[in-house]
Amino acid sequence: METVLKERLGPTLEAAARSPFYAARGVPAGRDELAAYPLTTKQDLRDAYPFGLLAVDRAELATYHESSGSSGVPTASYYTPADWEDLVERYARKHVGIRPDDLFLVRTPYALMITGHLAHAAARSRGATVVPADNRSLAMPYAKVVRVLHDLGVTLTWSLATDTLIWAAAARLKGLRPEKDFPALRALFVGGDPLGPAKKKRIAEIWAAPVVEEYGATETGSLAGECPYGKLHLWADRALFEVHDPVTGQTTPTGRGQLVVTPLYREAMPLLRYNLEDAVEVSTPGCPCGWELPVVRVLGRSAWTVRAGAAALSQGDVEDLVFGLPAEYGVMFWRARASAGSLLVQIEVPSPYAGRAARELRQALGDAYGIETVVEPLPPGTLVPSRLLTTEPEVMKPRGLFGEGEDWNKALEYY
Known part of the structure; x- marks a missing residue:
């Protein structure tokens, strides 16, 4: 080098x-x-x-x-x-x-x-x-x-x-x-x-x-x-x-x-x-x-690093602990918001594991960073809606001429 x-x-x-x-x-x-x-x-x-x-x-x-x-x-x-x-x-x-x-x-x-x-x-x-x-x-x-x-x-x-x-x-x-x-x-x-x-x-x-x-x-x-x-x-x-x-x-x-x-x-x-x-x-x-x-x-x-209490947290810091939960819990999507003295974390998790996942993540964040944490388990489909994953929006080319009965309000909707 x-x-x-x-x-x-x-x-x-x-x-x-x-x-x-x-x-x-x-x-x-x-x-x-x-x-x-x-x-x-x-x-x-x-x-x-x-x-x-x-x-x-x-x-x-x-x-x-x-x-x-x-x-x-x-x-x-x-x-x-x-x-x-x-x-x-x-x-x-x-x-x-x-x-x-x-x-x-x-x-x-x-x-x-x-x-x-x-x-x-x-x-x-x-x-x-x-x-x-x-x-x-x-x-x-x-x-x-x-x-x-x-x-x-x-x-x-x-x-x-x-x-x-x-x-x-x-x-x-x-x-x-x-x-x-x-x-x-x-x-x-x-x-x-x-x-x-x-x-x-x-x-x-x-x-x-x-x-x-x-x-x-x-x-x-x-x-x-x-x-x-x-x-x-x-x-x-x-x-x-x-x-x-x-x-x-x-x-x-x-x-x-x-x-x-x-x-x-x-x-x-x-x-x-x-x-x-x-x-x-x-x-x-x-x-x-x-x-x-x-x-x-x-x-x-x-710019994504935030303070929660005395801890300075990056996205990677929180994400390591979220994905440190057992794979069987099925947690893939999360978000968090820091305030002056605490951290609120929301995770998508199937109901059989919701309480356990929330307790374990709260404990892990407390042990790692000494911060007051609230973990809210949410049903799958809350943070990433199912409609986002299943629908295929109609994408039109520019069109001005329509037949009888067609929805011509789509005339300029080719985005």
Whole structure:
């Protein structure tokens, strides 16, 4: 990694100097100066919208993207064809390889986000057949996802981790068993939301298939991938990573805080010490895989971290305990709300296990964080309504002419 850093840091700083944003701020001369350089923030990217970070002629761009805006106003990102070669190579670094005989279901948004386009391009680079299922689209409801998974014999999927649980619920409502009735499924590739070991294990049990985690962002592409031993490794041969403590302002190579990244193979939009504002834990344990790369655990957006009493909780903290409940309880969906002195957690759980699950989760949260907790067990279908899992909304093309007896109030309802 040191060799890569020495080779790539110079060109990275030179590219940054061609960006209006960094040209105005000033660019560090080398690694020592970079260590003291101000962090690039999401607000900086918003202020530079749309092309204030562009470091090449606009004619050299291949694609333009915007983030999901899950923690604020979306940010713009752009890539050259050479940038895309790097993006695709990093995404395809799965220990469960993408093969020409795979049917790869891409169930993340296309549109302006990069995630669907990236998985699509990586799958095609390996010769796989892509099933472009999209997400957040009326044209591809959950019932249709389940049908496609089953009828086509999909072998690989790419989605949010939580989405795989929703598919399972939809499949069961259709009379299908996720662990039995999808025998072609080789693996579920997931990313985009927190995935602790308990949740990951539960998803793998439900689908009887390995869960392979990916971590990245629209602004950067893939930043980490999972090795055969289940560790999520940062691609430190492609980027420089740091951990920022927002309280002390210090940055260190490892520890718990916000992930800061300096991509080393980026032409169109160089980023210097970009703070993703994701809450992470980074460590350097020895791993039998031999990759010799740092290990990261993604805890969620820092904006999603809340205080309950004296405890600061991330989504991952709570989710670990929710999915630590016995599998037989059938808990897949939950939500929580923190107040000054307590935490309210709601879980969907079948009635035979409701009281037991509530008591055990309340005890676990109290033991782990010393907070007053109220756990409300709810019937299945409360947090994720059954109608969401079974209906297929009518999606019309633009139409103005209707026959007698037809509902012409649908004339403009083609969304």
